[in-house]
Amino acid sequence: MNVKFSKPNIYEEDLKLVKKTIKSGWLTHGKNTSLFEQKFKAYTNSKYSITVSSCTAALHLSCLALDLKKGDEVIVPAMSHTATSHSVEYTGAKTVFVDIDFKTGNIDTDKILKKITKNTKAIIIVHMAGLSCEIDLILKICKKYKIKLIEDCAHSVGTKFQSTHVGNFGISGCFSFYPTKQITTGEGGMLITNNKSFYNKIKKLKAFGIDKDINQRKKQGTYDVKSLGFNYRLTDFQSALGLKQILNYKNNLKQRHLIAKKYIKSLKNVDEVKCMPYSNNCSFFVFQIFCKNRDKLLKKFKEKKIGVSIHYATPLPSMTYYKNRYNLSMVNFKKAKVYANTNISLPVYPSLQLKEQDKVIRVIKEFYGYY
Ligand SMILES: Cc1ncc(COP(=O)(O)O)c(C=O)c1O
Structure with missing residues (x-):
């Protein structure tokens, strides 16, 4: 699947x-x-x-x-x-x-x-x-x-x-x-x-x-x-x-909240993963997690045919155009650097099936040895 x-x-x-x-x-x-x-x-x-x-x-x-x-x-x-x-x-x-x-x-x-x-x-x-x-x-x-x-x-x-x-x-x-x-x-x-x-x-x-x-x-x-x-x-x-x-957006948003809540509940005991905060006011464009060994987990997702993304992999001050134009050093953007190196955006769209979300969660838990 x-x-x-x-x-x-x-x-x-x-x-x-x-x-x-x-x-x-x-x-x-x-x-x-x-x-x-x-x-x-x-x-x-x-x-x-x-x-x-x-x-x-x-x-x-x-x-x-x-x-x-x-x-x-x-x-x-x-x-x-x-x-x-x-x-x-x-x-x-x-x-x-x-x-x-x-x-x-x-x-x-x-x-x-x-x-x-x-x-x-x-x-x-x-x-x-x-x-x-x-x-x-x-x-x-x-x-x-x-x-x-x-x-x-x-x-x-x-x-x-x-x-x-x-x-x-x-x-x-x-x-x-x-x-x-x-x-x-x-x-x-x-x-x-x-x-x-x-x-x-x-x-x-x-x-x-x-x-x-x-x-x-x-x-x-x-x-x-x-x-x-x-x-x-x-x-x-x-x-x-x-x-x-x-x-039709009301229903779209409702589903995003249900999916986000399930990620939070299912991953709360996985010490290596931190979930983005939940808020009733959030619209969950994606569901972000922050994890240890991020790049290895990304490989695992690919192997298991699970589509994920990163938002964003490169902080703007370290993009060549901006770095050269303004002579920037990442010393001043430490948090952005950690964010870029640890985040993964998980699927949270309304037609994501329960069994599909279960697979995403299972792959994360297995990766960190929780099964
Ligand atoms: C934060 C942010 N701003 C602006 C844009 C640009 O949007 P568009 O592709 O509609 O021009 C994007 C695109 O994904 C974005 O994520």
């Missing part, structure tokens, strides 16, 4: 809408796009939401809309996908890395202060594996030093902080619909914000800088461009897929 690392939560019913959309011939900025945006806005309880071609695009647009430029500094956690820091680099601003809190994998709030200078314009936080950062404390810092907050919510559809969906605390929340994510459109993303003028800026930046969208044009094809923009749109058939999944 092979166990996959991830499986999209897509049903026949969802594919019908995708097919219908493709057959209609209206393939981009159509009905499904606005419906998906509306439903996502309702799910996250935010004022504005806008589909984009990826979370990277959402992060890039957020940095641009904040007018980040050369000479500005942006604080980013040392442990994330490279898209988080790349979005800063695209603007010419400087990425300033902060080590993580090993318990959560999130930015170490206590270490943020030491990295703030007169040039610090923004902080990008990542809610690792769907577990929220200490947003209240981070917001206090942002307020005190007049720094903008961007939330990288690539792991976090369904994550809450004190009963508010994440992405609502910063100027923007940037979500990913990459295939391994809780919701997928193949490639794709969503940006949420509660700020009207920021939303209007993003809308223009996302589509070439054009001042009127298709429904606002008096005469076909007439519009003006007052500033540069990109083509970061999501297609309407991708939106159809996303729309169906956000409508």
Whole structure:
């Protein structure tokens, strides 16, 4: 029995809408796009939401809309996908890395202060594996030093902080619909914000800088461009897929919690393995464990045909681009290094069968001699 690392939560019913959309011939900025945006806005309880071609695009647009430029500094956690820091680099601003809190994998709030200078314009936080950062404390810092907050919510559809969906605390929340994510459109993303003028800026930046969208044009094809923009749109058939999944997301999230609880219960006596913390507010993009002899266990998973992953294997400051650009040493990112060397992401998608999860658990226990 092979166990996959991830499986999209897509049903026949969802594919019908995708097919219908493709057959209609209206393939981009159509009905499904606005419906998906509306439903996502309702799910996250935010004022504005806008589909984009990826979370990277959402992060890039957020940095641009904040007018980040050369000479500005942006604080980013040392442990994330490279898209988080790349979005800063695209603007010419400087990425300033902060080590993580090993318990959560999130930015170490206590270490943020030491990295703030007169040039610090923004902080990008990542809610690792769907577990929220200490947003209240981070917001206090942002307020005190007049720094903008961007939330990288690539792991976090369904994550809450004190009963508010994440992405609502910063100027923007940037979500990913990459295939391994809780919701997928193949490639794709969503940006949420509660700020009207920021939303209007993003809308223009996302589509070439054009001042009127298709429904606002008096005469076909007439519009003006007052500033540069990109083509970061999501297609309407991708939106159809996303729309169906956000409508069914409650059940998806419920299953993730059941699977996470079972991992925690089953592995609690395995001294060599530490599980990520459980929280009702977590959305469990993956279920992370931290283990002794990690690489040997990875080999065992491969041998037993169990798909797992690592988030992430290389801390951002030790990636060649960043290491050379900023002359960085890992001495300042010790926790990120340990995290990178010990974590494994286990499957936690809703269609994971009981017997498949049992196999994952059995392989771990056997590996450490608990059977
Ligand atoms: C934390 C984080 N941020 C950003 C991204 C980029 O997302 P996308 O692939 O949708 O551009 C990812 C991708 O997995 C991610 O994990």
